[in-house]
Amino acid sequence: MKAAVVFEKGSIPQYADFPEPETIQENEILVSVKAASIKNLDKARAGGNHYSTENKEHQPTIIGTDGTGYLENGNKVYFFSKKGTVAEKAVADKKMIVSIPEELDFSIAAALPNAVMGSAMALKFKAGLQPGNVVLINGATGITGRIAVQIAKLYGARKVIVTGRNEESLQALRELGADEVVSLKQEDHDFKKKIKEIHQQTPIDVVLDYIWGHSVEMILSAFKGDGTFSHKTKLVTIGGMSGDTIQLSSQILRGTDIQISGSGLGSWTKEESARLFTEIIPEMYQAAVEGKIKMDTEDVDIKNIETVWNAEIQSGKRLVIRI
Numbered sequence: 657m658k659a660a661v662v663f664e665k666g667s668i669p670q671y672a673d674f675p676e677p678e679t680i681q682e683n684e685i686l687v688s689v690k691a692a693s694i695k696n697l698d699k700a701r702a703g704g705n706h707y708s709t710e711n712k713e714h715q716p717t718i719i720g721t722d723g724t725g726y727l728e729n730g731n732k733v734y735f736f737s738k739k740g741t742v743a744e745k746a747v748a749d750k751k752m753i754v755s756i757p758e759e760l761d762f763s764i765a766a767a768l769p770n771a772v773m774g775s776a777m778a779l780k781f782k783a784g785l786q787p788g789n790v791v792l793i794n795g796a797t798g799i800t801g802r803i804a805v806q807i808a809k810l811y812g813a814r815k816v817i818v819t820g821r822n823e824e825s826l827q828a829l830r831e832l833g834a835d836e837v838v839s840l841k842q843e844d845h846d847f848k849k850k851i852k853e854i855h856q857q858t859p860i861d862v863v864l865d866y867i868w869g870h871s872v873e874m875i876l877s878a879f880k881g882d883g884t885f886s887h888k889t890k891l892v893t894i895g896g897m898s899g900d901t902i903q904l905s906s907q908i909l910r911g912t913d914i915q916i917s918g919s920g921l922g923s924w925t926k927e928e929s930a931r932l933f934t935e936i937i938p939e940m941y942q943a944a945v946e947g948k949i950k951m952d953t954e955d956v957d958i959k960n961i962e963t964v965w966n967a968e969i970q971s972g973k974r975l976v977i978r979i
Contacts, residue, residue: 659743692723775804778919787812795867869898
């Protein structure tokens with residue numbers, strides 16, 4: 657069969673022949689793949705730079721961690737696989753399969769789940785978002801941030817504040833439900849002052865962070881209490897695009913009612929992971945069908961994988977490989 661294969665660690669995937677997969681265990685099922693999205697996770701795993709692969713010896717590997725296609729009985733499904741998905745056929749875990757509504761395009765169905773994992777899981781399980789909550793999304797101009805804005809509103813957030821550096825993308829978030837935008841390009845003093853003003857006027861219940869680094873230091877500084885009772889805020893970090901570490905004053909933790917946690921592979925319980933497939937993704941697929949969730953994709957044929965791997969994709973779009 658044809659597949660997108662990384663033959664050497666760190667190399668660009670090649671469109672090549674590869675042995676067809678076989679179902680070995682009872683929980684495995686074969687899928688005829690039609691589309692698979694390419695995320696930062698896939699690129700990091702392909703290059704051996706992700707924490708889930710750094711201790712493994714590299715072998716020729718099909719890229720991709722999830723995809724969409726048909727089962728042998730003709731059912732249209734989204735699936736997850738540890739054995740690669742950007743190929744004509746893939747082996748899926750029966751417990752990690754979700755039916756796709758007939759009205760939903762394969763590309764949208766392939767692109768949406770990763771963004772949902774990076775937003776809905778944090779909002780529902782780590783932040784415990786409640787209807788009426790105020791949410792700040794830090795670094796919201798990326799694909800997952802755009803989905804997070806929509807899901808926060810879908811889950812009943814009263815107000816959504818977004819931060820980012822791309823002014824055009826930041827303003828476009830208003831069309832997706834953002835109520836207030838704060839630029840990360842302004843001076844530190846002005847950024848902290850603005851966040852503090854917002855927090856005083858409409859206390860922020862949840863911070864969803866996609867970039868970590870200095871911006872989080874500023875947000876925490878703006879939240880810092882003065883020794884009196886403070887509003888409880890949950891900060892959930894999902895990414896580290898601006899740096900993997902921060903300086904955190906113990907005074908902030910002692911003087912502020914803030915809870916800091918992370919959301920990602922390894923941080924969810926088995927029950928939460930199961931609900932992703934049985935409850936959350938199906939719910940988001942239906943929302944997409946109803947127009948409540950909007951997702952844009954850049955579709956490319958698998959034959960062009962080498963050309964597109966390091967190409968710049970239009971802002972706000974997810975790269976999807978069609979097979």
